[in-house]
Amino acid sequence: MNTWWLSNQILIQSTFISLLLALSIQVPLRAGVFSFAGIGSYAIGAYTAAILTIRAQVAPVVAIGAGVLLAAVVGYLLALLVARLSGLYLGMATISFTLFLGVLATNGGDLTGGATGLFGALSTLTTEHVIAITVVVLVLLAASERGSFGRRVDAVREDPQLAVSLGVDVVRVRRRVFVVSGALGACAGGMNTLLRTTVSPETVGFHLVVTALTIIIVGGAMSWAGAAIGAVIFTWLPSILQFVGEWQLLVYGIVVAIAAVYVPGGLLGLLQEGWRRMRRRGRRLPAEGAVAQTQAAAAVDPEKELAALAAPTTEVRP
């Protein structure tokens, strides 16, 4: 365990960082907001952390925290700007925002180090810190997926008009989502910079958009767990795929394409589907011999069967 931990430190770190990055896209997506601003926030966080660490030698907490705050504010302002847009148009606007930041970093002169970027951002951040932060984030996100807040977000995604008529403040939910997405992206970017000690315009480009999207699409877009599955797969896939050598990228492309086209719910969706089927089978078995009558009645009434599946605790079985 210990040697495995030491020899795979880089992969373990990037698993958690790409998970946070993917979550910065997944959180808006769960509220039906198709925004790539989280990737731009990654760049903001990465550069803020690097600049503060190199110039002021501040503690990693301050360096990352400043980036998170800045990205949250930028996210809020961006949400105000693009409030009129939705769907693909919002996606395009936020993607150009993200890529514009990359060009800005290239032209930032001494502050951002131009095309070569910044080097020597040494800090005391360790893998344990990264894991701890990620776990806290995951707990908070998991909590936000439950209860009344989770249902409100679901309503905003599935039918914004209906949500408004039910008293959900759709505009506020959308703005919050931008802020959270910005904070998550900046956190990932800041931690990655401090762990790798460098940042350059190439490391915050379009490929991050592709990475984050593929993680949540293959894993499953509707929950943090999907992003976690995707992050593990796509961080560790390259080392498993070493036997295909130079065709690695090709395999990667095929996996993404197949997942996007034929498995829209992602691996998490497949797992949930399988779990549901298993449970349904398990529940039918005891009813078979004893009360064949009721079971037949339940079977012809799919509505009742569905209700029984949805609310297992309140159901009364003879």
Add this chain to the structure above:
Amino acid sequence: MAQDVLNALTLGSLYLLFALGMSLAWGTIGILNFAHGSIFMFAAFTAHLVSEEVALPMPAMIGLGVLIGAAMSVLIQVLAFEPIQRRARDHRKAELQIIVGGIGIAIIPLAIAQRITKSVPFGYSGGTFRVTTYDLGFVRVSNIQLVILVAALGLAGLIGWWLRAARPGLALRAIGVDSEVATMMGVDRRRLALLTMAVAGALAGLAGVLLTYYLGSIAPESGDAFLLKAFAAIILGGVGSIAGVVVGAMVLAGVETVVLVNTDGSWTPAIAFALIFLMLLVRPNGLFGRQEVRRT
């Protein structure tokens, strides 16, 4: 000065050829194909591979690129976008899946080309066509520039006229406005979608081969850059409007050329992004867009 204008027009024409097919597919059948850049690159790349074996004249190379582009585009439509549109619960979900599917598919041709070329730029030195430049006194124009200008403006005019005047064009526009009602009126949505994707792919292939002739050689990665420029051109002009794409592509190329001539060029890539962002904020439908074509 005249030289800069001519260069900007040539660049704009290349953007136009590339963006035309994308805009057509997006504005009518609602498919925003992120693999368009890969089709563009791979068609040019296949022509390069063939030209290494047999020395072909330019028309044959163009024909080859057009065929490969159309075939790839139709294949992607049948294998990926049709199943997505058939299965997706609602329009918004389908849109997202089409984007992600396109991004995934785009990796495949890129990976193949990168593997074979080892990321070294490729050109058509094996073909028989040679670029020659004519000096007209005030401006120097090459034969390939003339081909690009004529092809881009001619095809844009042709497609614009076809959409406006021909019956299939009318049917295609009807799908763009409301695909369900159009189907009830007897429009064969599937066939028209295949036709649209074939035309879009053919235009991408044409643009790829012409760009390779124009620049001498292109890298496998150049498809991505063109994809983003095409978005800018389409958003600027308005989705689904042919006149809009023409103006958008020319304006983008013009602004880029002005910035490139007057600065050291490091800001040039930002222009496309800034144009997209500002246009979406000020006028999301683009200069020529109409409200009903907007898909949100």
